[in-house]
Amino acid sequence: MKSEVxxxxxxxxxxxxxxxxxxxxxxGNAHVGNYSGVTVERKTGMFEVGGIKxxxxxxxxxxxxxxxxxxxEVVRDTLSSGDFDLIVNIIDSSNLExxxxxxxxxAEMGLPMAVVLNMTDELEAKGMSIDEKELSRLLGVPVIxxxxxxxxxxxxxxxxxxxxxxxxxEPNFLWSKFKDKPLYADVxxxxxxxxxxxxxxxxxxxxxxxxxxxxxxxFIIEKIRVSSKxxxxxxxxxxxxxxxxxxxxxxxxxxxxRFKIANDIAKKTLLGEPLKNQRPKELYFLDKLFLNKxxxxxxxFALMFLTFQFVFALGDPLMGYMEDFFASLSSxxxxxxxxxxxxxxxxxxxxxxxxxxxxxxxxxxxxxxxVLSVLEDSGYMARAAxxxxxxxxxFGLSGASLIPMxxxxxxxxxxxxxxxxxxxxxxxxxxxxxxPLFSCGSRLPIYILLIPCFFAEKYRGVAMFCxxxxxxxxxxxxxKLLRLSFFKxxxxxxxxxxxxxxxxxxxxxxxxxxxRAWAFLKKAGTLILGASIILWAAATFPEKTVxxxxxxxxxxxxQNNASLSEEKKAELAxxxxxxxxxxIFDYTLSGRAGRFLETALSPLxxxxxxxxxxxxxxxxxxxxxxxxxxVYGVGEGDAENSMSLREKLERDYTPIQGMSILLFIxxxxxxxxxxxxxxxxxxxxxLAAMQVLGLTALAYAVCFIFYNIxxxx
Amino acid sequence: xxxxxxKLSENLEDYLEVxxxxxxxxxxxxxxxxxxxxxxxxxxxxxxxxxxxxxxxVEYEKYKPVSLTKNGQEHASSISKKHALLxxxxxxxxxxxxxxxxxxxxxxxxxxxxxxxxxxxxFVKGITNPCASCPSFGEKDCxxxxxxxxxxxxxxxxxxxxxxxxxxSLGDVACFAGMGIVIGSRVEIARVAPLxxxxxxxxxxxxxxxxxxxxxxxxxxxx
Numbered sequence: 046m047k048s049e050v051x052x053x054x055x056x057x058x059x060x061x062x063x064x065x066x067x068x069x070x071x072x073g074n075a076h077v078g079n080y081s082g083v084t085v086e087r088k089t090g091m092f093e094v095g096g097i098k099x100x101x102x103x104x105x106x107x108x109x110x111x112x113x114x115x116x117x118e119v120v121r122d123t124l125s126s127g128d129f130d131l132i133v134n135i136i137d138s139s140n141l142e143x144x145x146x147x148x149x150x151x152a153e154m155g156l157p158m159a160v161v162l163n164m165t166d167e168l169e170a171k172g173m174s175i176d177e178k179e180l181s182r183l184l185g186v187p188v189i190x191x192x193x194x195x196x197x198x199x200x201x202x203x204x205x206x207x208x209x210x211x212x213x214x215e216p217n218f219l220w221s222k223f224k225d226k227p228l229y230a231d232v233x234x235x236x237x238x239x240x241x242x243x244x245x246x247x248x249x250x251x252x253x254x255x256x257x258x259x260x261x262x263x264f265i266i267e268k269i270r271v272s273s274k275x276x277x278x279x280x281x282x283x284x285x286x287x288x289x290x291x292x293x294x295x296x297x298x299x300x301x302x303r304f305k306i307a308n309d310i311a312k313k314t315l316l317g318e319p320l321k322n323q324r325p326k327e328l329y330f331l332d333k334l335f336l337n338k339x340x341x342x343x344x345x346f347a348l349m350f351l352t353f354q355f356v357f358a359l360g361d362p363l364m365g366y367m368e369d370f371f372a373s374l375s376s377x378x379x380x381x382x383x384x385x386x387x388x389x390x391x392x393x394x395x396x397x398x399x400x401x402x403x404x405x406x407x408x409x410x411x412x413x414x415x416v417l418s419v420l421e422d423s424g425y426m427a428r429a430a431x432x433x434x435x436x437x438x439x440f441g442l443s444g445a446s447l448i449p450m451x452x453x454x455x456x457x458x459x460x461x462x463x464x465x466x467x468x469x470x471x472x473x474x475x476x477x478x479x480x481p482l483f484s485c486g487s488r489l490p491i492y493i494l495l496i497p498c499f500f501a502e503k504y505r506g507v508a509m510f511c512x513x514x515x516x517x518x519x520x521x522x523x524x525k526l527l528r529l530s531f532f533k534x535x536x537x538x539x540x541x542x543x544x545x546x547x548x549x550x551x552x553x554x555x556x557x558x559x560x561r562a563w564a565f566l567k568k569a570g571t572l573i574l575g576a577s578i579i580l581w582a583a584a585t586f587p588e589k590t591v592x593x594x595x596x597x598x599x600x601x602x603x604q605n606n607a608s609l610s611e612e613k614k615a616e617l618a619x620x621x622x623x624x625x626x627x628x629i630f631d632y633t634l635s636g637r638a639g640r641f642l643e644t645a646l647s648p649l650x651x652x653x654x655x656x657x658x659x660x661x662x663x664x665x666x667x668x669x670x671x672x673x674x675x676v677y678g679v680g681e682g683d684a685e686n687s688m689s690l691r692e693k694l695e696r697d698y699t700p701i702q703g704m705s706i707l708l709f710i711x712x713x714x715x716x717x718x719x720x721x722x723x724x725x726x727x728x729x730x731x732l733a734a735m736q737v738l739g740l741t742a743l744a745y746a747v748c749f750i751f752y753n754i755x756x757x758x
Numbered sequence: 759x760x761x762x763x764x765k766l767s768e769n770l771e772d773y774l775e776v777x778x779x780x781x782x783x784x785x786x787x788x789x790x791x792x793x794x795x796x797x798x799x800x801x802x803x804x805x806x807x808x809x810x811x812x813x814x815x816v817e818y819e820k821y822k823p824v825s826l827t828k829n830g831q832e833h834a835s836s837i838s839k840k841h842a843l844l845x846x847x848x849x850x851x852x853x854x855x856x857x858x859x860x861x862x863x864x865x866x867x868x869x870x871x872x873x874x875x876x877x878x879x880x881f882v883k884g885i886t887n888p889c890a891s892c893p894s895f896g897e898k899d900c901x902x903x904x905x906x907x908x909x910x911x912x913x914x915x916x917x918x919x920x921x922x923x924x925x926x927s928l929g930d931v932a933c934f935a936g937m938g939i940v941i942g943s944r945v946e947i948a949r950v951a952p953l954x955x956x957x958x959x960x961x962x963x964x965x966x967x968x969x970x971x972x973x974x975x976x977x978x979x980x981x
């Protein structure tokens with residue numbers, strides 16, 4: 046044992062139910078992080094069996110060990126580091142042969158391994174089963190059947206994995222079937238050559254290295270070239286000879302040979318015959334509907350529309366409760382906490398105003414992630430990409446760009462990560478560049494705050510839809526322009542698996558939503574809390590102690606003036622209070638920063654308050670809401686606190702200004718996290734800077750044109 | 759090697775098979791392993807090994823691991839080849855369950871002699887291989903010169919073919935291979951997207967979507 050904690054890796058095809066197995070092993074006990082250098086999500090968890098602690102890692106789903114994407118590279122690198130105790134290969138039993146293709150590649154490495162046959166229930170529903178004992182004999186490693194979402198199988202799975210580790214069985218050499226074939230002669234010759242140049246303890250790797258080198262794995266070939274030029278030359282020669290002999294590249298011959306092995310194993314272990322028309326019936330029924338020539342696209346758009354309806358119609362009442370809760374919390378604090386001075390202001394205006402202002406949007410954001418997770422798990426997301434590919438290609442994108450875009454409605458950062466499935470770099474960069482235009486969940490609070498201020502109730506839904514639509518249209522136009530100018534490059538090869546329809550497992554969906562909720566709460570508790578405190582300080586200090594006018598005297602004068610009606614009195618008092626508030630705010634740091642920006646942004650209709658809130662939005666979009674909350678909370682009399690932020694905004698801005706603000710929020714610079722993700726995915730500071738500056742310039746131009754034309758009308 | 763192998767009893771042939779399978783799995787073969795695997799007593803193993811050693815098929819000394827001689831290896835692999843072929847015939851052509859196929863194959867492998875086996879093998883391969891009817895089948899490069907070869911893009915919805923060649927213009931061969939698009943795979947055009955492109959292919963039990971332009975890089979023989 047290398048360390049106290051054993052390290053098991055879960056490896057398997059996409060959609061093989063790996064995450065479900067991971068969840069049943071580690072439960073909610075997962076830690077999500079990133080692999081260093083790339084933004085591939087790294088999921089690790091812990092479980093204990095027989096007093097031994099085991100850490101499991103859910104590697105990204107791959108079809109192949111040859112790295113053609115960031116995910117595959119992560120898998121290849123993690124596996125070839127050798128720093129683990131057991132490979133756990135998850136196989137989707139309902140497609141044994143295809144899944145065995147990866148298993149064979151794993152077996153070639155000759156490292157301790159165990160195989161988990163997942164989703165055996167789906168196979169059995171087809172009237173078939175797998176002879177796991179025979180499979181274990183053929184592969185030479187332990188095999189277990191599992192139905193991942195059944196909690197009863199988790200305990201036996203844990204025991205099985207521990208047992209597999211203790212037995213340390215190395216897989217059989219599966220290529221022996223090809224011993225007399227010409228291709229194999231070349232493989233064994235090269236592996237012999239490599240074996241001679243390797244130190245004794247790693248001689249076991251020779252065969253694997255030979256196959257990888259012949260498949261054209263640049264990383265391995267480069268390593269061989271460094272250690273011995275002759276060896277690299279010999280491999281190149283052998284590959285050239287194979288290509289001229291067979292008329293095919295060694296890579297495709299090796300792949301075909303592997304499939305022959307897989308086919309052989311599948312034949313020997315699959316028992317029973319498929320019941321005629323069992324699964325195809327239900328599968329085709331759904332595809333007949335969703336991919337129908339006439340109905341497919343309308344259904345897609347209807348589903349998207351329903352998604353928004355669901356998120357807003359169901360989320361809004363819940364949001365109302367949250368709002369009421371925070372409002373009563375702060376008025377309760379105000380009433381019981383007499384005096385308190387700055388500290389009270391910090392808690393009530395800074396923390397509750399800032400963090401609470403963002404937390405109220407939790408229900409909406411969770412609803413959105415719920416829908417996205419259901420769409421993904423059910424298998425519909427891939428079909429949406431398939432439906433829209435033709436449409437997307439008009440704009441120089443591919444159907445595979447659609448998935449990141451849909452994810453972008455949740456959060457831009459994972460959306461940028463999701464572009465990894467795009468194989469063409471220019472397509473990928475164009476997609477990343479326009480992704481911030483798909484309004485993320487963080488911008489939702491701003492829209493929900495602002496739209497009711499400026500639109501009559503019946504137009505609110507339309508206004509919200511228009512904002513999203515404007516973003517989408519701008520994104521497509523911009524993508525087309527980018528593809529015509531900066532990122533010309535060819536169309537990517539498009540390849541996409543349409544996974545079988547599956548009913549999303551409630552437990553999995555729940556776990557996913559919980560982890561999203563937790564991430565949002567963490568963000569609220571750290572980044573937004575910190576930003577709120579800083580923004581509160583900036584909106585409070587330096588405090589103007591000597592005011593230019595004696596507002597209290599003016600107020601008293603109004604109150605005592607008997608010639609005025611009560612209504613007139615209140616109106617005058619309000620404007621005096623507003624004047625005082627403006628003077629105090631202008632003196633503070635954020636007032637000054639806002640005023641500085643105001644000169645630049647006033648052509649768009651923004652005043653100092655909005656400008657300073659926009660500054661806050663750079664950290665995270667939601668902070669815009671916090672900042673407005675703080676700016677309007679600070680320096681106000683208790684009498685005014687009864688007025689909601691919306692009412693105050695409605696009082697201070699015209700609908701045209703409001704729309705200009707909405708447009709600016711939609712288009713202008715993405716948040717810090719997005720910029721960082723763009724940088725780490727493209728590895729180019731230039732592109733990240735271009736995204737920030739380009740989008741901000743675009744926002745300025747659009748708002749300028751909109752505001753000035755609207756004013757003229 | 760045209761000469762007929764010496765005749766062995768069914769029992770002794772089983773011993774040869776077991777010795778070969780243990781040695782390919784574990785490297786060394788001990789008499790105790792054989793006894794366990796065949797579910798017989800140690801003395802029977804010893805007597806069988808002695809008689810095999812007398813025929814020059816195994817090397818055996820008391821208390822030492824057993825190994826097959828060159829002759830013995832040939833004999834054993836000829837039996838296991840027969841077994842595999844019979845099994846393939848029962849499962850793939852007759853559709854018999856694997857366990858039942860094994861049971862019957864275990865008996866038949868002993869009574870089929872080599873010349874009958876060759877004829878039988880030719881017959882089975884002719885049925886399982888879709889190219890069997892082709893006159894240039896088995897010749898070098900036959901996929902490239904196949905008279906029936908067409909581009910996958912010419913097939914209509916519902917038609918299927920066997921992949922003969924995958925052109926490098928498709929891009930990363932390994933990436934497509936992982937999804938089952940390799941020489942020898944059967945592909946079927948399952949459906950076309952509402953807007954006319956891309957298409958869904960059924961291949962190796964999965965549904966893969968490719969663009970029509972990509973189908974031009976794949977050569978198939980329609981089936």
